[in-house]
Amino acid sequence: MRARFDVITLGVASLERSLAFYRDGLGWPTDGVVGTEFHDELTGADGAIAFLPLENGMQIALYERDNLAKDAQIPFREPGSPQFSLIHQVGSREEVDRAIGEAVAAGGRLTAPPHMRPFGFYSGYIQDPDGHLWEIGWNSRS
Amino acid sequence: MRARFDVITLGVASLERSLAFYRDGLGWPTDGVVGTEFHDELTGADGAIAFLPLENGMQIALYERDNLAKDAQIPFREPGSPQFSLIHQVGSREEVDRAIGEAVAAGGRLTAPPHMRPFGFYSGYIQDPDGHLWEIGWNSRS
Numbered sequence: 001m002r003a004r005f006d007v008i009t010l011g012v013a014s015l016e017r018s019l020a021f022y023r024d025g026l027g028w029p030t031d032g033v034v035g036t037e038f039h040d041e042l043t044g045a046d047g048a049i050a051f052l053p054l055e056n057g058m059q060i061a062l063y064e065r066d067n068l069a070k071d072a073q074i075p076f077r078e079p080g081s082p083q084f085s086l087i088h089q090v091g092s093r094e095e096v097d098r099a100i101g102e103a104v105a106a107g108g109r110l111t112a113p114p115h116m117r118p119f120g121f122y123s124g125y126i127q128d129p130d131g132h133l134w135e136i137g138w139n140s141r142s
Numbered sequence: 143m144r145a146r147f148d149v150i151t152l153g154v155a156s157l158e159r160s161l162a163f164y165r166d167g168l169g170w171p172t173d174g175v176v177g178t179e180f181h182d183e184l185t186g187a188d189g190a191i192a193f194l195p196l197e198n199g200m201q202i203a204l205y206e207r208d209n210l211a212k213d214a215q216i217p218f219r220e221p222g223s224p225q226f227s228l229i230h231q232v233g234s235r236e237e238v239d240r241a242i243g244e245a246v247a248a249g250g251r252l253t254a255p256p257h258m259r260p261f262g263f264y265s266g267y268i269q270d271p272d273g274h275l276w277e278i279g280w281n282s283r284s
Contacts, residue, residue: 080222
């Protein structure tokens with residue numbers, strides 16, 4: 001198994017609520033909800049999903065979290081603490097502050113205002129409507 | 143805020159246990175644990191972290207999940223259901239089966255044996271030692 005991944009699927013409570021944040025709030029391109037015609041008889045998962053193509057060839061897929069549990073054949077429970085964060089790097093301290101402002105204006109929740117961390121990374125954290133963490137930062141040493 | 147991320151930080155219970163899976167089991171390159179000299183007085187987060195550089199310029203960062211909660215200034219609770227999955231795409235059905243076999247041999251837990259999904263994606267799921275989901279698949283329509 002090679003060292004790579006191509007897509008991250010984020011489990012969400014509501015595709016429309018997530019699209020309101022990523023598409024309408026942040027202005028990211030997407031074809032919206034697709035795949036509604038599909039249903040997996042083996043797992044019970046429905047196909048409705050929304051893809052957000054990213055600048056670097058990666059994609060984010062938004063998928064309802066109960067469907068994700070069915071698709072992975074794991075029991076569904078309510079989510080606990082965030083288990084990951086996506087790091088969004090920008091080119092300056094001012095860009096960090098601006099991007100965090102944009103994310104909050106789009107409906108994100110600021111959990112950690114930006115500050116300079118001891119290893120030279122100026123960053124803050126916001127949560128999307130499902131609590132998924134984004135760390136927005138600038139590496140002052142690169 | 144532009145449509146991109148550069149690193150995904152995975153919250154883990156033990157850096158060594160995760161490295162045993164990703165570095166020793168899967169054979170992925172890493173410098174191992176770095177940053178042990180750093181401590182953030184403001185958040186209480188320690189700096190110890192391990193980076194896994196990926197083929198496409200992305201990185202996975204392994205970071206203890208209580209430090210991730212401190213870094214993001216959110217309360218720490220035990221994780222619930224998986225909130226995301228990382229999709230690892232390969233070029234054929236046989237490669238899916240082989241990569242899943244490698245992941246299981248490395249210590250991953252198979253939750254969903256591979257099958258052809260109705261939208262033409264042949265895939266299965268494994269969990270890493272912290273329960274983080276990897277979907278390993280081949281898109282038969284691309």
